[in-house]
Amino acid sequence: MQFSFSDDQLALRDAVRDLLAKECPPAAVRAAWTSPTGRCAPAWNALTEMGVLGVVVPETAGGLGLDEIDLVLVLEETGRSALPEPIVETAAVVAPMLAARGDERAAELVAGASAAATHALSPHAVWADTASVIVAMGSSQTVVAPREAFVLGAVDSVDGARRLFELEVAGAVPSGAPQHDESEVDLAFDRAALGTAAQLNGLADRMITMTVEYASARKQFGVAIGTFQAVKHHLANARLALEFARPLAYRAASTIANDDADRAVAVSLAKASASDAATLAARVALQCHGAIGYTTEYDLHLFMKRTWALAATWGDAAWHRARIGRAIL
Amino acid sequence: MDLTFSPAETAFRAECRDWLEAHVPRTALPSGDTPEGFALHREWERTLFDARWAVVSWPREYGGREASLWEWLIFEEEYARAGAPQRVTQNGIFLLAPTLFELGTQEQQDRILPKMASGEEAWCQGWSEPNAGSDLAGISSRAIRDDAAGGWRLRGQKTWTTRGAFCDRLFGLFRTDPDAPRHDGLTYLLVDLRADGVTVRPVERLDGDDGFAEVFFDDAFVPDADVLGEVGRGWSVAMATTGSERGLTLRAPGRFMAAADRLIDLARRVAEDADADPQLQDRVTRAWMDAQAYRWQTFWTVTRLVAGERPGAESSLVKLFWSELDVRLHETALALLGPHAELVGGEFAAWMKGYEFSLSGPIYAGTNEIQRNVVAERVLGLPRK
Ligand SMILES: Cc1cc2nc3c(=O)[nH]c(=O)nc-3n(C[C@H](O)[C@H](O)[C@H](O)COP(=O)(O)OP(=O)(O)OC[C@H]3O[C@@H](n4cnc5c(N)ncnc54)[C@H](O)[C@@H]3O)c2cc1C
Numbered sequence A: 001m002q003f004s005f006s007d008d009q010l011a012l013r014d015a016v017r018d019l020l021a022k023e024c025p026p027a028a029v030r031a032a033w034t035s036p037t038g039r040c041a042p043a044w045n046a047l048t049e050m051g052v053l054g055v056v057v058p059e060t061a062g063g064l065g066l067d068e069i070d071l072v073l074v075l076e077e078t079g080r081s082a083l084p085e086p087i088v089e090t091a092a093v094v095a096p097m098l099a100a101r102g103d104e105r106a107a108e109l110v111a112g113a114s115a116a117a118t119h120a121l122s123p124h125a126v127w128a129d130t131a132s133v134i135v136a137m138g139s140s141q142t143v144v145a146p147r148e149a150f151v152l153g154a155v156d157s158v159d160g161a162r163r164l165f166e167l168e169v170a171g172a173v174p175s176g177a178p179q180h181d182e183s184e185v186d187l188a189f190d191r192a193a194l195g196t197a198a199q200l201n202g203l204a205d206r207m208i209t210m211t212v213e214y215a216s217a218r219k220q221f222g223v224a225i226g227t228f229q230a231v232k233h234h235l236a237n238a239r240l241a242l243e244f245a246r247p248l249a250y251r252a253a254s255t256i257a258n259d260d261a262d263r264a265v266a267v268s269l270a271k272a273s274a275s276d277a278a279t280l281a282a283r284v285a286l287q288c289h290g291a292i293g294y295t296t297e298y299d300l301h302l303f304m305k306r307t308w309a310l311a312a313t314w315g316d317a318a319w320h321r322a323r324i325g326r327a328i329l
Numbered sequence B: 001m002d003l004t005f006s007p008a009e010t011a012f013r014a015e016c017r018d019w020l021e022a023h024v025p026r027t028a029l030p031s032g033d034t035p036e037g038f039a040l041h042r043e044w045e046r047t048l049f050d051a052r053w054a055v056v057s058w059p060r061e062y063g064g065r066e067a068s069l070w071e072w073l074i075f076e077e078e079y080a081r082a083g084a085p086q087r088v089t090q091n092g093i094f095l096l097a098p099t100l101f102e103l104g105t106q107e108q109q110d111r112i113l114p115k116m117a118s119g120e121e122a123w124c125q126g127w128s129e130p131n132a133g134s135d136l137a138g139i140s141s142r143a144i145r146d147d148a149a150g151g152w153r154l155r156g157q158k159t160w161t162t163r164g165a166f167c168d169r170l171f172g173l174f175r176t177d178p179d180a181p182r183h184d185g186l187t188y189l190l191v192d193l194r195a196d197g198v199t200v201r202p203v204e205r206l207d208g209d210d211g212f213a214e215v216f217f218d219d220a221f222v223p224d225a226d227v228l229g230e231v232g233r234g235w236s237v238a239m240a241t242t243g244s245e246r247g248l249t250l251r252a253p254g255r256f257m258a259a260a261d262r263l264i265d266l267a268r269r270v271a272e273d274a275d276a277d278p279q280l281q282d283r284v285t286r287a288w289m290d291a292q293a294y295r296w297q298t299f300w301t302v303t304r305l306v307a308g309e310r311p312g313a314e315s316s317l318v319k320l321f322w323s324e325l326d327v328r329l330h331e332t333a334l335a336l337l338g339p340h341a342e343l344v345g346g347e348f349a350a351w352m353k354g355y356e357f358s359l360s361g362p363i364y365a366g367t368n369e370i371q372r373n374v375v376a377e378r379v380l381g382l383p384r385k
Helices: A009-023 A024-036 A041-050 A068-081 A086-103 A106-111 A182-219 A229-257 A263-294 A300-312 A315-329 B007-023 B035-050 B069-081 B089-103 B106-118 B234-246 B255-275 B280-308 B315-342 B349-358 B368-379
Strands: A116-119 A133-137 A141-144 A148-154 A164-169 B123-127 B142-146 B149-156 B169-175 B186-192 B199-205 B212-223
Touching: A009 A041, A009 A068, A009 A315, A041 A068, A068 A086, A068 A182, A068 A229, A086 A106, A086 A116, A086 A133, A086 A182, A086 B186, A106 A133, A106 B069, A106 B142, A116 A182, A116 B199, A133 A164, A182 A229, A182 A300, A229 A263, A229 B280, A229 B315, A229 B368, A263 A300, A263 A315, A263 B280, A315 B280, B007 B069, B035 B106, B035 B280, B069 B255, B089 B106, B089 B123, B089 B169, B142 B169, B149 B186, B169 B234, B186 B212, B186 B234, B255 B280, B255 B315, B280 B315, B315 B349, B315 B368
Parallel strands: A116 A133, B123 B169
Antiparallel strands: A133 A141, A148 A164, B142 B149, B149 B212, B169 B186, B199 B212
């Protein structure tokens, strides 16, 4: 048993963290809210250049040929920075799916094109209008097609950077669509849930850190509010939830990488705990900030809103608990 | 990352499992917090010791197997899974022993550890006093120098001493220098509860057992050989012990995994007679999930421990988690039992008793309020004042 990351994996995480600190500061997330695409091109291009989009894509398809264990820390970082980009959909879901099908478009994704994906549980495709390829996982068939094959119906998200769309296949299902393969859909779903869980853990960590900084500086009654026990205990609770959510995401990554029999339960453990931990962190962060946290001029809302969006997508905590319940009860 | 156990570890698991299956008493022993129960538990611990399962992680010369931390966790999983009796020697083995290995003299280790391992000498923890609970550095029991006799004379009182009425010896903190700053005047002493000048009074606990004791000292003598660590350095010696208490040595995940499995069994039985309440099923699932989370967080931590890192204030997170998990788990069981929950006899009685005990988790080993303070200040870095 060696439940830790290798030096290379940690180095990749650090590189991504540095890159995102530079290319995706809160100002860039904020700018995405009002930009036409809701995305952050400099960060995406830099990540592409690092090869991050192809971490789990085989080398023959232009990727790095690594696995979900290598990817999970990277995705946690994209959560920490609230990166407004379809990285889970592209790097974790669609690129590996296409690579497994021998579809050449995997290489395009690795090279910087982007993807969108939907599933019965997440019927909205995020950033679909700028995606080159869209995967619609329906209950009877999975459609993989270029964006042009779909009619997109825009819907609004609480997170102004998340451009959401309902999908409708325009005309006939594109020819050459393979048969519906349940195990392929399940795997894609589990990768999406894992990626989202990792992002939620990153978001939770970010909000806790922001709040510790704020509570150490903000004074009331002549002292820093962080000296008050009520504030301390709120933050300790958030930290506690995160402490026990994070290893579950790492372990879930390992079950996907190794195609373990308990993959589904492990992924659900990860997503349910991450959704709960991040939602709690958001709640605590807001409470400890007081009214300033309730403004959109302050950055906290960027992270809270991403949290609420991600907590609800790819199966919320209750859905994942129910999936676990069916397995154990 | 490699989340599989090695063939040797898997073989070790099989060996534990086989032995436990063959030896765990078929019917549960009476509570170890009663005189008869304690005696029967001591016999069981002797059986464990004779087969070298009492202290698996210890050196062979003291009755152990030199098991790795991973093997120890495996043993604890199997022990709890087998429904084996709770360890009445646990305070000595899990709390004092790590400190003895770290700071005790060779003579102390040779003299004390074998008897501790065999259960011949059971130890209890003498920290709390009537006026010093959370504020442990506020203790006032004195140890007064007796040069002629080569040791110390104890005066004062300890309280809430778990199994103090049945144990043979006590480890505790005493004030040796009343003029020194609070934390500096303390010394860690190993006390014989059968010595002259020691009076032990059992105190009934919430669950009806004599699990507590008050211990009174009236010039009881402790020789210099029974000072653990340096005179005046008792606080830092004791902190080594509280790290073990909050962290995982006292409460390995196996205990909670086994309890969660029993809860699932209970939920299945209840679901057979009644329409399954989805809300209750969700609570059962949550309890199982928490036990899993505890297990994986432990594995995460143990990997770092094995690599030579030392547990820090993070052990407070561990204590918070297991103590609250234990309460939720038992609350869920009572909800499943409905009107059967209140019965003190019969097949379900263990759940109410377990619930009562679980409620002490957020109090002992440093209350959860104190642990949250520690997390906020020492893990998160929030200001103290
Ligand atoms: C089942 C059980 C077994 C025990 N076994 C032993 C044993 O074997 N040996 C031993 O020495 N002791 C033992 N104890 C005692 C235990 O260590 C103490 O109960 C504990 O340290 C709390 O002290 P107290 O009971 O005096 O409560 P107090 O310290 O008086 O606390 C009462 C309340 O005030 C809160 N409080 C106190 N200070 C603060 C603060 N600074 N910030 C926020 N809240 C605060 C506490 O959290 C608690 O809610 C045991 C207790 C139990 C319940």
